Structure formats: C-alpha cells, structure tokens
Amino acid sequence: MLKTPQEPARPRLLPFVFSYWRQVGSWKVYAMLAIMLANIFGGASLYLWVNRLTGDVTDSLLTMKWEKIWPVLAASVVAGVCIGLVSVMSTSVQNFLELRWRTWMTENLQREWLAAHAFYDIEREGALSNADQRIAEDVKLFTTESLNLFFSFLGVIVSMVTYTFLLWELSGVVRFAIGGVDFAIHGMLVFIAYAYNIGSLALMHWVGKRLVGLNMEKQTVEADFRFGAMQIRENAEQIAFYGGAANEDRRLRGLFVRVRHNTAALIIRRAKVMLTSFTYSHLFTALPTIAALPLYLSGQITLGGVTRVAGAYSMLSGSLNFFSQAYQSFTDWIALANRLRDLEWAIHKARLRQSGFAVAQRPAAALETGPLALLDPLQRPLARIQPLRIAPGQRWLVRGPSGVGKSTLLRVLAGLWPYGAGEVALPQGAKIMFVPQRSYLPTGPFKDALCYPHAPDDFDDGHCRQVLAICGLDQRITNIAAYDNWRQQLSGGEQQRVAFARVLLHAPDFVFLDEATSALDPELETRLYTALVQSLPNAAIISVAHRPELARFHDHVLEIGAAAPLATGKIA
Numbered sequence: 001m002l003k004t005p006q007e008p009a010r011p012r013l014l015p016f017v018f019s020y021w022r023q024v025g026s027w028k029v030y031a032m033l034a035i036m037l038a039n040i041f042g043g044a045s046l047y048l049w050v051n052r053l054t055g056d057v058t059d060s061l062l063t064m065k066w067e068k069i070w071p072v073l074a075a076s077v078v079a080g081v082c083i084g085l086v087s088v089m090s091t092s093v094q095n096f097l098e099l100r101w102r103t104w105m106t107e108n109l110q111r112e113w114l115a116a117h118a119f120y121d122i123e124r125e126g127a128l129s130n131a132d133q134r135i136a137e138d139v140k141l142f143t144t145e146s147l148n149l150f151f152s153f154l155g156v157i158v159s160m161v162t163y164t165f166l167l168w169e170l171s172g173v174v175r176f177a178i179g180g181v182d183f184a185i186h187g188m189l190v191f192i193a194y195a196y197n198i199g200s201l202a203l204m205h206w207v208g209k210r211l212v213g214l215n216m217e218k219q220t221v222e223a224d225f226r227f228g229a230m231q232i233r234e235n236a237e238q239i240a241f242y243g244g245a246a247n248e249d250r251r252l253r254g255l256f257v258r259v260r261h262n263t264a265a266l267i268i269r270r271a272k273v274m275l276t277s278f279t280y281s282h283l284f285t286a287l288p289t290i291a292a293l294p295l296y297l298s299g300q301i302t303l304g305g306v307t308r309v310a311g312a313y314s315m316l317s318g319s320l321n322f323f324s325q326a327y328q329s330f331t332d333w334i335a336l337a338n339r340l341r342d343l344e345w346a347i348h349k350a351r352l353r354q355s356g357f358a359v360a361q362r363p364a365a366a367l368e369t370g371p372l373a374l375l376d377p378l379q380r381p382l383a384r385i386q387p388l389r390i391a392p393g394q395r396w397l398v399r400g401p402s403g404v405g406k407s408t409l410l411r412v413l414a415g416l417w418p419y420g421a422g423e424v425a426l427p428q429g430a431k432i433m434f435v436p437q438r439s440y441l442p443t444g445p446f447k448d449a450l451c452y453p454h455a456p457d458d459f460d461d462g463h464c465r466q467v468l469a470i471c472g473l474d475q476r477i478t479n480i481a482a483y484d485n486w487r488q489q490l491s492g493g494e495q496q497r498v499a500f501a502r503v504l505l506h507a508p509d510f511v512f513l514d515e516a517t518s519a520l521d522p523e524l525e526t527r528l529y530t531a532l533v534q535s536l537p538n539a540a541i542i543s544v545a546h547r548p549e550l551a552r553f554h555d556h557v558l559e560i561g562a563a564a565p566l567a568t569g570k571i572a
Contacts, residue, residue: 495519
C-alpha cells in the first residue's frame with residue numbers, strides 16, 4: 001500500500017526571500033550592491049547640499065546680493081546634474097541586479113519543477129494552480145518589487161537619519177509658557193513629522209489590510225482566465241466541430257466574472273487607501289510652515305531658514321511617508337512572495353512523495369515485476385497483476401475493459417504512479433520509450449518535434465525523412481525545418497503517425513504503446529505495426545489496445561479483467 005508521508009512544512013517567508021543572497025558568490029553582484037549603497041549615501045549628501053543652496057538663494061534674493069546669487073545658482077545646476085546621474089546609475093545597476101536574481105530564481109524553480117516528475121505530480125494531485133505562470137510571471141514581478149522595496153527602504157532609512165539631524169538642527173528651540181510655567185522644546189518639528197507619519201501609516205494599514213488577500217487572488221483568477229483562453233486556441237478545431245463556441249463563451253464569461261469581481265474589489269480598496277492618504281496629507285499641508293513661524297517671528301531663523309526648514313521637513317516627511325505610500329506595493333509583494341513560496345512547497349512535497357512501487361534498474365536483459373497491486377488516488381483497488389517477465393523481442397498485448405488499469409500499469413512501469421504496491425526491475429542501460437495515445441509535439445521546427453525528447457542534431461535529415469516515408473508522412477511533411485504549432489497543424493491520426501516515426505527513429509529496446517493507433521484506420525494501423533516489428537525485431541513491444549486485429553502482431557497477451565475486489569491479470 002502507498003505510504004502517506006507527513007506533509008512537509010511550508011518554507012518560512014524570510015529564508016525563502018533571502019535564499020539567493022545567501023548562496024550568490026559572484027563579485028559582480030557585490031560590486032553592484034556596493035554601487036547602489038554608495039549612490040544612496042551620495043544621494044543623501046547631494047540633497048543636503050541642495051537644501052543649503054536653496055536657503056542661500058532665498059537669502060541672497062532678499063538681501064539683493066547679486067554677487068552671491070550667480071555662484072549659488074551655478075552650484076544648484078551642478079547639484080541637479082549630479083542627482084540626475086546618480087539616479088540613472090542607480091536605475092541601471094538595479095535593473096541588472098533584477099535580471100541576475102530573476103535568472104537564478106527562474107532556473108532553480110524550473111529545474112526543481114521539472115526534476116523527478118514534480119510537474120506531473122503537482123498537476124495530477126491538483127496541489128497548485130498555474131505553476132508555469134508563477135515561474136514565468138511571478139518571479140519577474142517578485143524580483144522587481146523586492147529590489148524596489150529594499151533599496152527604497154534603505155534610502156528612506158538614510159534619508160530619515162540625515163533629515164532628522166538636519167531638521168533637529170534647523171528647528172532650534174521653541175519656547176512658550178503655560179500657566180506661568182516656561183517650556184522649551186528642542187527639535188519640535190522632528191516630533192511633529194514623526195507623529196504625522198506614524199498616524200498616516202496606522203491609518204493606511206487599517207484601510208488597506210485586505211489588499212494582501214485580494215492581490216493573491218488576483219494572480220490566480222487572471223492566470224485561470226488566460227489558461228481558459230489558451231485552451232480554446234489550442235483546441236480550436238475540436239471546439240468548432242462540436243459547435244462548442246457558445247459553451248466556451250459561457251465558460252470564459254464565468255472565469256472573467258471572477259476577474260471582474262476581484263478587480264472591482266481591488267479598485268474600491270485602493271481608492272479608499274488613496275482617498276485616505278490624500279485627505280490626511282492635505283489636512284496638514286501647511287503644518288511645517290505653521291510650525292516654523294515661531295522660530296521666524298522670534299528672529300531665530302531668516303526667511304531663507306524658513307525655506308530650509310520647510311524643505312527639510314518635506315524631505316523627512318516624504319521619507320517617512322514612504323511607509324504609507326508603499327503599503328499597496330508591499331501587499332503586492334507579500335502576495336507574490338506567498339505564491340512563489342507555495343510553489344516551492346508544492347515542488348518539495350512532490351519530490352518527497354513516497355511511492356508504493358519500488359522501481360529500480362538491474363543488470364538483466366528482461367523487464368521483471370513482482371505482484372503489482374494497482375490503486376486509484378482514493379486508494380480504491382483497480383487490479384492485481386501477477387508477476388511479469390518481458391524479454392527482448394517479445395510482443396505483449398494488454399487487454400481489458402476501460403478503466404480497469406491498463407494505462408495505469410504503464411504509468412507504474414514508467415515510475416509515474418505512486419498508488420499501490422509492488423516491485424519493478426528495469427534492465428540496466430536499456431532504452432525504454434512510452435508512447436501515449438496523444439503524444440507531445442512541441443511548437444518549433446518539425447525536426448525538433450520528431451526527434452523529441454532528443455536534440456535534433458542527434459539524427460541526420462536523411463534518417464528522419466526515411467522514417468516519415470515509412471509512416472506515410474513524406475508527402476505531408478516536405479520540409480522538416482518548417483516551423484509551426486504541430487499539435488494544431490496535424491490531425492490526430494497524423495500525430496499518431498509522427499509518434500510511430502519517432503519510435504522508429506529512436507529504436508528503443510522496450511516500447512510501450514498506449515492506444516497509440518486509436519485514431520488510425522485498420523490499413524494504416526497494420527502498416528505501422530508491420531514497420532515497427534520489422535524495423536525493431538529485437539525490441540520488446542507492449543501494446544495497450546482494444547482492437548482484436550492487433551493480436552496477430554503479438555505473441556503474449558496480458559488480460560486485465562474488472563472484478564471485485566481486485567482484478568487479476570492473466571497471461572495467455
């Protein structure tokens with residue numbers, strides 16, 4: 001029986017986020033990080049310089065000291081150019097960091113997804129939706145948002161420290177008396193700025209906390225809608241024959257209803273966040289000027305000083321306001337991080353799954369099994385197969401009613417089916433090929449599709465044309481370099497002939513055919529099986545089929561009958 005392993009714990013968020021930075025060892029990455037940090041600190045210094053120059057310009061205009069205005073204006077231009085250069089450099093370096101991180105993350109997730117048939121297990125179990133979209137799209141958005149938030153946060157921290165000290169220095173001491181008691185508050189504007197922005201952040205969280213769940217839902221419903229439309233494109237002919245356009249329209253409308261409802265909820269929630277932010281900020285627009293008036297009226301600062309105070313307050317408040325403004329971006333990032341973390345968890349879970357079947361390779365010529373008990377995913381019995389020994393050159397026909405487990409037996413032998421119990425010993429070093437009822441034909445040059453899963457360079461063009469001629473496709477495929485979507489371009493029967501041509505091209509030692517001629521007429525079926533037997537006389541051929549005409553091409557029969565509680569395979 002299949003052992004049910006304890007479900008692995010989901011990876012923690014922070015270790016997942018920092019996985020790249022813990023393992024990366026490239027000096028280029030560290031050099032780019034150093035450049036970004038230098039730009040952040042250098043940018044803060046430039047803004048301090050600009051703040052001082054702004055005050056000097058204002059005072060020079062008030063005192064009409066023309067000889068001081070022009071040097072200050074020239075310095076302001078230089079400072080502006082430097083700020084622009086720093087911004088361009090930061091953007092370019094950050095984009096290269098994003099590319100390197102995305103490349104590493106995509107390659108790792110893709111490798112893990114495709115390794116050990118994890119992609120097949122995830123789809124079979126329905127453990128996760130849109131794994132491909134998470135790798136192709138979510139990784140890109142995640143790396144971009146992560147670096148944006150990280151460097152913005154780092155820049156905000158530097159700016160907060162810088163402008164806090166500047167504003168503290170410019171704020172001086174505000175003195176006042178209440179009830180005969182004198183008070184002196186140092187750096188009052190600093191306290192006002194922090195209080196204002198803490199209130200803004202608390203308000204944003206209260207209004208926008210539902211955005212995390214809505215953004216996670218958004219990625220799922222959008223991907224489901226795209227997949228539904230893609231299915232129509234890939235199965236256009238079948239849908240047209242069935243006259244199923246109206247049904248597909250209803251199905252897509254149903255999928256889009258979820259998109260519309262989610263989008264509407266996001267629009268409303270974001271509007272509430274924006275309205276709250278706008279109202280809160282405009283209620284306190286004049287706050288820095290009002291707070292600086294006591295210092296100006298008492299003669300502690302000049303009008304240029306008021307300008308500097310307002311500028312420093314604005315910069316500090318703007319830095320602190322980052323936390324409120326970035327709230328929506330942060331909720332997007334959390335949603336992306338959780339989706340990718342769930343993908344990694346699903347891959348890990350699939351790779352740790354325990355199969356009830358022990359499939360191994362042994363130094364023997366024949367394929368051998370012990371007794372095999374086949375179960376469905378709900379642990380219900382399908383069939384019990386007696387020990388098998390399939391030697392090179394033998395030809396086996398697997399027969400039985402539909403749903404009894406014939407195709408499941410092939411999945412067991414391929415190491416794809418975990419539900420059940422038994423042992424399978426495969427010949428070490430033997431070339432084994434499984435041909436399903438509908439074979440995979442990748443989009444691209446036809447030779448790539450014919451040679452799959454090998455590289456097209458592994459076979460010469462002459463050999464490829466030869467097997468196409470044997471399978472009656474030489475008139476259909478005149479140019480093996482032609483590029484197309486072959487699953488749509490070729491009929492079901494032509495696709496099955498391509499699968500046979502692929503078998504003849506690869507010349508496996510063991511070939512398993514699962515209803516591989518179901519779309520062919522008897523004449524073509526006979527032609528292909530004759531070519532297969534003649535071209536591969538030493539190969540073991542195992543066919544799952546219902547047509548009795550195929551019996552003459554096989555010398556062994558495995559009967560799998562539907563019986564309760566378990567079916568028994570009989571060798572005839």
